[in-house]
Amino acid sequence: MRIQVHDFSGHPFQAELSRELAARGHNVDHVYSTQYGSGKGLLERTAADPEQLGFSPLTTKRPFQKYSAAGRIRFERAYAATWLEHTEQTAPDCVVACNVPLFALAAFKRAAARRKQPWLLWHQDLFSNAISEELGRRLPAPAALVGRAAVRRIEAGVVIGARQVVAIGEEFRQAYREWGLTTDHVTVIPNWAPIDEITPRARDNEWAGLHLPAGEELRLLYAGTLGRKHNPLLLAALLREALAAGLPARLIVASEGEGIDMLREDLAREPELPVTLLPFQAAADLPDMLGSADVLVTILEPEASRFSIPSKVLSSLAAGRPVLGLMPEDNPAAADILAAAGFVGPPTDFGVAAAVGWLRRLHADPAAARAAGMQGRKLAESRFGIGPIADRFETVLRKVVPGPSALSRVRPAHAAAGFRVFPGKAS
Template identity: 35%
Template sequence: MRILLHDFGCYAFIIPLARWLADQGHQVLHLSAKELVGPRGTPVHQEGDPPGLAFDTVRLGHPFTRYALPRRMLDEYRYGRGLARKSLEFRPDLILSANTPPLAQAVAFQNARRRRIPCVAWVQDIFSLGAAPMVERLPKPIAALALAALRRLEFGTLSQSAGLIVIAPSFLASLQAHGVRQPMTLVQENWAAPTQATLERQKSWADTQGIGGSKIILAAGTLGRKHDPALLARLASDLTKDPEVRLIIVSEGPGRDHLETLKTARALPNLILLDYQPAAQVPAMLASADIGIVQLNAVANGMSIPSKVYSYAAAGLPILAAIPQTNHAAWLIRHYGLGLVVEPDDHPGFIAAARRLLEDASLRQACGAAGLAFTGQHGNIAAIGGRIMAFLEEVRGLTPQD
């Protein structure tokens, strides 16, 4: 089968899936957004890669706009056209599209349906449910119309897809509540794999950053509207009592900019702000940390599950989470003993949980070991790939062919 695997965010865990699918004899084109600013995997050929694996990108010519709605919608449209052109060149038998913004996905899927190519949407986030803060900047009547149109676009595209992959059962309820009742649906959690740096527990990254020997609390990834930078600043303020502790934020964008302002205003020398690190450095970065922070605001519950839970667990990193207790990630952390969870608005509880993890080495060790065990149980790419491939073959078999 010729499979176009569109990985908009270029997630590190999806690239091995492309490689595994090609190992099974399929022709696989892994596509990602060239100019999306954020943490990225490394979509490049490795020695021993199967001949049927190819990597390419969709380009806009400028960074993808995240937070300014009119410019974002224009970028989404242009991106969808670019994705459709790549599809036309590759001529796939099936498209699997992960975490693609609604308008871009609608444009690409509409083009594919005209050519009778089945399209499977891999739902990592429900964009329109989190768009309210961005849309509310518009005048009220226009904002209401824009939000309704965005939801019709997203849920309509998902309803018309040939199949859906969702990352937790809770997503099914959210989609069904908005009229999406797709009979061809697979629930497949995200995953991560242990890295060599994790197993060796090297501290090279911290030494390079000039913070070797410190206790490191790490928050790495996007700081967007689903997160609370002020909570991180409050934690940094509390940690000034302990000169050996550093709070490292690895991010870019408005949330990072806000933390820059707070760092200066509150004189927080222990708050270290870094840009996104090259993918090759991420394993060493995770191995250098003692605790990993996961955030998700209450407004984003039901539309998002922090994937950092999987990457931190795979690194043997104890998790400090400020996320709704009903979120699937919170259940994972509690059920498997991966760390400590508090509600996102419980700032005193968050700081107390951080203190508990910092002061209890045996707890950190137990959480780290639980993370590696969890990853061993849930991160088998052959088992995951087999489930996804069987689903894709079933979807294709139900799609009328020319």
């Protein structure tokens, strides 16, 4: 089967799925946006990759304006046009759409219906929830209510328009039913982390030597996006409380955008604080970066809880380090953290204080810290094997494109008739 796996964000585990599908003989074009800032996976071919795998970065002439409503819509329209052009030129049997912004996704859905292009929605987040919250902040209540209903209809239409849906949790299926949708075409496949790529590393590794001071500091690392679903000031509060409790803590944050700018501004009031702020790191450096930490931190605001499952938690488990989460306890990732002997507390001052108490106990008992890391890694190994995960995706893909073509093993991407991998085109 010729498959386009389109992960707008360019994250690591989606790239791992593309590699596995290509290794099974499918012709895979892995598409992603060059303009979205986030921690990226390995998005280029390596010597070990099968010939059936290609990578297609897409770029538009419109800038990505994350927090400008009008600018964001203009970008999404331009991105949809670029994506549609690429899809028409490469002619995949099936498109897998993952993390694509809502308005670009809706434009693709309409075009796919006209062109009879089979496609699968890999639903990672309910975009209409986040957009509705933003409308509530910006508009009077009556206008916000109308806007919420409109974006909910758009997202429901996307769910209906896909031949199959892979949702990352049962909460999505429940939401679809609350919207009045049938769910016969929905399969739940939880997210994972690439455990062959993210492996436990020595604390004092090459990456640590380049970026961190040597010594016995308690390294608290946050790596990933800091968006509207996160309060970056919680990280500063955690550091200050840990230092006040007598812990030799250092905060390390690898991120980009408005969130880290807000954090930098707050921390600048106390320049003596032990802080290391970095941009997103290369995919090849991710295991060493995670391994350099004593504790891996994640944060999530309450309104994002049910439908936003931080993939950074899954990477943290794979890295074999204790995990601290300031997040609602009903988030599915919270259960994973607790199963790995980590800490979960609310994203509040109370939660920060309780987290510091846990850090003190962990710092006083290195054996317990090592055991927690090993427990997380064991949990990751038991759940994140790419073989069984790809089996489930193949089953869904065969429902999207039934018949002999779904099972066929094709020639390499560069040799398949009508299927070419482009380096990304401006629109």
